[in-house]
Amino acid sequence: MVDLSLKLNEFELDNPIITASGTYGYSNEFEVFCDVQKIGAVVTKGITKEPRLGNDGQRIFETSSGMINRIGLENVGIQTFLKEKLPILQEQGINFILNIAGSAIDDYVELAKIADKNKIKAIELNVSCPNVHSGCIEFGVNKDSLYKLVSKVRDSYSGCLIVKLSPNVTSPEEVALAAENADADAISAINTVRGMGVKLDFVNGQFKKTTVAGGLSGKAIKPVALSFVDRIHKVVDIPIIAMGGIYTLVDILEFFSVGARAVQIGTANFTHPDIAQKLIIELEEFMQKHKFSTLDELQNKLKEAEYV
Amino acid sequence: MVDLSLKLNEFELDNPIITASGTYGYSNEFEVFCDVQKIGAVVTKGITKEPRLGNDGQRIFETSSGMINRIGLENVGIQTFLKEKLPILQEQGINFILNIAGSAIDDYVELAKIADKNKIKAIELNVSCPNVHSGCIEFGVNKDSLYKLVSKVRDSYSGCLIVKLSPNVTSPEEVALAAENADADAISAINTVRGMGVKLDFVNGQFKKTTVAGGLSGKAIKPVALSFVDRIHKVVDIPIIAMGGIYTLVDILEFFSVGARAVQIGTANFTHPDIAQKLIIELEEFMQKHKFSTLDELQNKLKEAEYV
Amino acid sequence: MQKKNHTGKIGAITQINKQVYSIEFSSPTLKSINPGQYISILCEGLTLRRPFSVADFDNGVLKVLFKQKGKGTEYISGLKVGDSIEFSAPLGNTFTIDDKKTLLIGAGIGVAPLFYLNKKLKEEGAETFLAAGFLSKEDVLGDFDFVSTDDGTFGEKGSICDYLETLIKDFVPDRIVSCAPSAVLRIISSVAKSHKIDCEIAMEKVMACGIGICRGCVIEVRRDGKVQNATVCKDGPVFKGEEVVW
Amino acid sequence: MQKKNHTGKIGAITQINKQVYSIEFSSPTLKSINPGQYISILCEGLTLRRPFSVADFDNGVLKVLFKQKGKGTEYISGLKVGDSIEFSAPLGNTFTIDDKKTLLIGAGIGVAPLFYLNKKLKEEGAETFLAAGFLSKEDVLGDFDFVSTDDGTFGEKGSICDYLETLIKDFVPDRIVSCAPSAVLRIISSVAKSHKIDCEIAMEKVMACGIGICRGCVIEVRRDGKVQNATVCKDGPVFKGEEVVW
Numbered sequence A, B: 001m002v003d004l005s006l007k008l009n010e011f012e013l014d015n016p017i018i019t020a021s022g023t024y025g026y027s028n029e030f031e032v033f034c035d036v037q038k039i040g041a042v043v044t045k046g047i048t049k050e051p052r053l054g055n056d057g058q059r060i061f062e063t064s065s066g067m068i069n070r071i072g073l074e075n076v077g078i079q080t081f082l083k084e085k086l087p088i089l090q091e092q093g094i095n096f097i098l099n100i101a102g103s104a105i106d107d108y109v110e111l112a113k114i115a116d117k118n119k120i121k122a123i124e125l126n127v128s129c130p131n132v133h134s135g136c137i138e139f140g141v142n143k144d145s146l147y148k149l150v151s152k153v154r155d156s157y158s159g160c161l162i163v164k165l166s167p168n169v170t171s172p173e174e175v176a177l178a179a180e181n182a183d184a185d186a187i188s189a190i191n192t193v194r195g196m197g198v199k200l201d202f203v204n205g206q207f208k209k210t211t212v213a214g215g216l217s218g219k220a221i222k223p224v225a226l227s228f229v230d231r232i233h234k235v236v237d238i239p240i241i242a243m244g245g246i247y248t249l250v251d252i253l254e255f256f257s258v259g260a261r262a263v264q265i266g267t268a269n270f271t272h273p274d275i276a277q278k279l280i281i282e283l284e285e286f287m288q289k290h291k292f293s294t295l296d297e298l299q300n301k302l303k304e305a306e307y308v
Numbered sequence C, D: 001m002q003k004k005n006h007t008g009k010i011g012a013i014t015q016i017n018k019q020v021y022s023i024e025f026s027s028p029t030l031k032s033i034n035p036g037q038y039i040s041i042l043c044e045g046l047t048l049r050r051p052f053s054v055a056d057f058d059n060g061v062l063k064v065l066f067k068q069k070g071k072g073t074e075y076i077s078g079l080k081v082g083d084s085i086e087f088s089a090p091l092g093n094t095f096t097i098d099d100k101k102t103l104l105i106g107a108g109i110g111v112a113p114l115f116y117l118n119k120k121l122k123e124e125g126a127e128t129f130l131a132a133g134f135l136s137k138e139d140v141l142g143d144f145d146f147v148s149t150d151d152g153t154f155g156e157k158g159s160i161c162d163y164l165e166t167l168i169k170d171f172v173p174d175r176i177v178s179c180a181p182s183a184v185l186r187i188i189s190s191v192a193k194s195h196k197i198d199c200e201i202a203m204e205k206v207m208a209c210g211i212g213i214c215r216g217c218v219i220e221v222r223r224d225g226k227v228q229n230a231t232v233c234k235d236g237p238v239f240k241g242e243e244v245v246w
């Protein structure tokens, strides 16, 4: 028997395959494709205090081996989540992580308090949101504002606190340490890479242009994510949940080998909507075949892999 | 007749298609594939004061729609360049830009002086090199060290001074402004995106691992480059030479539309070694067909394209 | 629960004109799909599946008409009989199917879902009239009750929009249904509104998830007196002409 | 100057065993290519061209033997007769071709360039002996003067390295030439050195430019008394066994 389970502080997961925020809905929406209960944990779409309508214009743009999105955090807001989505998660026994976002520290704190009160076991802070108090620079790109944000949330939340880092920084180490020092229980990385898609049409001597400036995700960013995780793993001790272009079991093993404790599947859910479930099965079969009885065993073996 | 020429300060180019540093040799090496004389300008491999042997181990790793390199600046050094490569460039009438690199400001200054003395018309500063004086952080990721570096080089060099920016920064705007304020004549962007490739083998119950941590280039990074160029174009007035995953005429037009004045072709030279020459022809034909008589005309039309 | 992932086998693939192909495939797991609904096809090497309306579904065989545009449709057009094809279905909502007198108006490849709808409406006993506009004779796809071409090489000359009033006057429909480029849909919606005729239109938008969760494909609609987001992938692709905020 | 870019047309493609294919193509622009040299094939969707040794070049027809490993070789094995293929050639240096008595040792797919070399050496009047090692009977590729398989299912049992001394003693070569996995080349080089026999080996390394400029494929060699970088793509792939720093 293979034991795929793991604990992030007190938060228990049956397996290390998590579905990433924004790519899997709020609750059981993917059940039309996949057995959602089997997923290690579903990270909800980023939720804000109030509902948001998101950005105008084209929101999605496919690129070579990836895609750009500028959804702009359209979401139903925390109250609707509690009323309509939380009951489904609870009734169907879906393990989940609440992804929260805001424009000011207070927004995050308030959401964390609500999560705490509702006994939500894990939250993930999306710190790639523009911080209104510092001229719309992302919270997650400045170690000081990040430290402050995470500390404040920590004070208001007793469950598993995961900080999701942005790769759009000069120093991954600095922001990762800020999260750890502020007492986060885990880091998840990476959020999308800033990117832009341009589509030109040339009609009757005039160019027409569509631009989609947002976050790049998918296979194209896997090398960026591997580098980021590898670097922060060298400086922090808290567990890292890795993501960025994961499509296959081999991808997962690669991230384990640079120190990831669990992984998230994002864009791949769009390409192969049943992929998360398939990867759990593949991981289990791999471990069975090669006689790894626990995730620790596999991960240790991978971290200690001989360099060639 | 179509006029593809442009001037970057006093530096003249017959056309805006430049081949990127590290992907085209020092001089005429690509003549086995391409008519090198026709290229707008060839940027030399990054050259240092002394010859360098580069990194040990695997240096190249293919990724989805891209590649990672960790060549580690292997190069023949400025003296051999002057003796062996410069004469070829001059004799064959190849327009070129000297790409220089160093670990301390003095290295750059010395190289710039040599360039000046040898009447080399344009140099490109590779500021993605580790700065020995600040704990091996890249020069190009800190606006102050970048400003200082560029100012010092400016003092020693009278030709066209191009600063090549690294995308691995929190704020593209800050570094671009630093280069402009230090009196650079042009900015080129982007250098490679930090990334890592991992290859795992599982033999006899043991994992073996190869990692290649270096710079990601190719189609995968085009969205990152478009975003970077778009952002810096909004804050600087000096011309921008854009690169990152350019493979087609449409790619070039996309970069023009976000403000690029010229482009560099890097990784694509490996995939299609005659691509630079082909793109010049395609650009010329496009302009001819659609009655753009100068590059300015085309670029203005593109910048003013109507958003849809 | 029957999942929406299917694997099909290509039974036929034919090139209809310079740019348009017809492809037929079946999958034992796909039991039903209605006019207006669409499927989403996995294309090798691409991140996003590509959505296509159902042009027919008969005896378990699904038919799609598609126009070659970029990498996705290039991949599909390169498939051969016997190749397998992965797709999600059924996705989206459906056109209303009843016995109302219906004028169907397509433009270009937009005619695809109308063939299936027309068939189903007739089965319900509805009187229908199928009109379509194309650029030129060589673009015309199938048989219609009325055709116009921009260059007049087939049928009447001009845009299909030029004939809206005449078509309405002659056929006197209870409902207009359309699938066409957005500019055409907008005109049709407004003409239908001015005649106080029910109007259903099928919209397009770049999609990622296909089930309403990524919020990548939203348009604005006016419902219950307020403007709100609706997803083309799940709340649509079929919308009432008058509710869409253009 | 004749450029090194060519477009060829596939004349034949055959699967030789479970993993290995043979492909033949010709290009009017490729006039000559010598044993040891290689070509670099453009594979759709991939950034880097894939290098392959020439297994034969006869009457303008180039033959390559390749083992399916990843995306590149998968793409090539999916090509059909009549498809066109873009490649760069000739690249790299060559084995020495003269009339010296030569022992050729291949292992696995490494035998590919030795077939062409063997033919050319014989044309020069050299006496040759072609030996090869494989994992198992099903991996054996072509005809050899001596074969060993790891599992003993064909020829002698064991690694080809186990038979080096015997082969040298029996054949008494003036030169040993080898193409094989790096571990095998290392052993062969050292055995050759101990017997003071000239030794040429063909190395492999991941490549980008193929012409020595990107410095992606360097190995260390000892030349003129000092250790220096040499590119496998241009200074190689053929090196003297004793000069390589392992």
Ligand SMILES: Cc1cc2nc3c(=O)[nH]c(=O)nc-3n(C[C@H](O)[C@H](O)[C@H](O)COP(=O)(O)OP(=O)(O)OC[C@H]3O[C@@H](n4cnc5c(N)ncnc54)[C@H](O)[C@@H]3O)c2cc1C
Pocket (backbone or CB within 6 Å): A062, C038, C048, C049, C050, C051, C052, C053, C054, C064, C065, C066, C067, C068, C069, C070, C071, C072, C073, C074, C109, C112, C113, C203, C204, C205, C206, C207, C208, C237
């Ligand atoms: C509900 C719906 C039904 C459709 N039905 C048909 C049909 O029956 N026949 C037909 O020929 N076409 C149909 N389309 C359009 C079809 O999806 C696009 O032509 C196709 O996706 C183009 O893909 P490509 O890779 O060939 O072209 P690309 O070069 O990738 O794109 C060309 C254009 O197609 C559109 N497109 C690209 N990707 C997507 C995506 N993931 N989702 C939606 N649109 C995209 C964009 O507008 C893009 O600019 C439908 C679209 C939708 C949304």
Ligand SMILES: Cc1cc2nc3c(=O)[nH]c(=O)nc-3n(C[C@H](O)[C@H](O)[C@H](O)COP(=O)(O)OP(=O)(O)OC[C@H]3O[C@@H](n4cnc5c(N)ncnc54)[C@H](O)[C@@H]3O)c2cc1C
Pocket (backbone or CB within 6 Å): B062, D038, D048, D049, D050, D051, D052, D053, D054, D064, D065, D066, D067, D068, D069, D070, D071, D072, D073, D074, D109, D112, D113, D203, D204, D205, D206, D207, D208, D237
């Ligand atoms: C000079 C030379 C001659 C060769 N001759 C032959 C031959 O005759 N027959 C044959 O079967 N193989 C030959 N090879 C090996 C062949 O190039 C690789 O097997 C092939 O590139 C694998 O590509 P892939 O995409 O199928 O596999 P991938 O999954 O991409 O790679 C598998 C392994 O192949 C190697 N490889 C990948 N890309 C490259 C590259 N751009 N350059 C070099 N190696 C790469 C790497 O070691 C990689 O780990 C030769 C290699 C070299 C350098």
Ligand SMILES: Cc1cc2nc3c(=O)[nH]c(=O)nc-3n(C[C@H](O)[C@H](O)[C@H](O)COP(=O)(O)O)c2cc1C
Pocket (backbone or CB within 6 Å): A020, A021, A022, A023, A045, A046, A047, A069, A071, A073, A099, A125, A126, A164, A190, A191, A192, A216, A217, A218, A219, A221, A243, A244, A245, A246, A264, A265, A266, A267, A268, C208, C214, C216
């Ligand atoms: C359409 C889309 C919406 C996303 N929305 C969110 C979000 O609301 N909150 C968040 O933290 N990350 C969001 N992300 C980022 C993903 O969770 C993930 O970090 C990123 O896509 C990288 O992983 P991937 O390459 O596997 O997709 C979104 C990504 C996509 C593609």
Ligand SMILES: Cc1cc2nc3c(=O)[nH]c(=O)nc-3n(C[C@H](O)[C@H](O)[C@H](O)COP(=O)(O)O)c2cc1C
Pocket (backbone or CB within 6 Å): B020, B021, B022, B023, B045, B046, B047, B069, B071, B073, B099, B125, B126, B164, B190, B191, B192, B216, B217, B218, B219, B221, B243, B244, B245, B246, B264, B265, B266, B267, B268, D208, D214, D216
């Ligand atoms: C193999 C390789 C070597 C490179 N060497 C240098 C270098 O020496 N100096 C430099 O400024 N940039 C170097 N670059 C970066 C490129 O010039 C270019 O900025 C980058 O690759 C992005 O463009 P691309 O996607 O078109 O390749 C190198 C890139 C590659 C792939």
Ligand code: FES
Pocket (backbone or CB within 6 Å): C206, C207, C208, C209, C210, C211, C212, C213, C214, C215, C216, C217, C218, C231, C232, C233, C234
């Ligand atoms: S495609 Fe995801 S919401 Fe419509």
Ligand code: FES
Pocket (backbone or CB within 6 Å): D206, D207, D208, D209, D210, D211, D212, D213, D214, D215, D216, D217, D218, D231, D232, D233, D234
């Ligand atoms: S592949 Fe570029 S130097 Fe060898």
